[in-house]
Amino acid sequence: MEAALKTFFSSPRFAVAGASSDPSKFGHKVFAWYLTHSLPTTPLNPRSPSVSVLFKDHTTAPSPSALENPSSYSLSIITPPGVTKTLLKEAKEAGIPAVWMQPGSFDAEGLEYAKKEFKAVIAGPGGGSSEGEWCVLVDGEEGLRVAGREGSRL
Template sequence: MEAMLRTFFSSPRFAVAGASSDPNKYGHKVFAWYLTHSLPVTPLNPRSPIISVLSKAHTTTASPFALPDPPSYSMSVITPPAVTKQLLKEAKDAGILAVWLQPGSFDKEVLEYARKEFRVAIAGEGGRGGEGWCVLVDGEQGLKIAGREWNKL
């Protein structure tokens, strides 16, 4: 798993699929996590052209295809399993190499697809939390493994 975390966090850019303005949703919390760790992150949300996170407006991108140079991104996914399946197909076709499926974003079929089709697919059992690998719980360890330093506010 260390090698996968290193690869995921060695990407020059990140995308959060399912990013949201709603502070009660994990798409909001995960996007805010990337921002607070000073990582270059793009919110993916096909329904809203702008989201508000940490008191700032952020322009969204509708799909992985719309990202500039998609292979340079690692993508965190916080969408329902039925949405995740289609999203992962788009991400693969766009050239994204590493994905992190947050707890609740996948079922068995989606997890098998991700593990088969992506160079790195972080998901499922493991991590330090009780629900599996989660950026909010395991991300800082991943940053450390990848040698990415960040300043705590």
């Protein structure tokens, strides 16, 4: 998993699919995590032109293909498994090399597809979260350390 973490966090930019203005949602918490670590991050949300996180509005992109130079992004996914399957196909077609599928965002079929199609996949059992799955809120600090990006925080 260390190689996947290094690949994921070596990207110059990040996108968060499922980003939300609602502080109770994990899409909000994950997007805020990237911002508090001073990582260049774009929220993805096809239903809202912006999300409000950390007292600021952030313009969203509707899909991975709408990102400027998608191949320079790693993608965190916080969407229901059915949405994640479509999102993974869009991300692959757009050229995104690495994905982090948060707990609850994928099923076995989605995980298998991701493992076949992406350079790096972080998901599934083995993380430090209470569910035993990899979560950026729990395991992201280690990923930053592995990639040599630790210490960048607001």
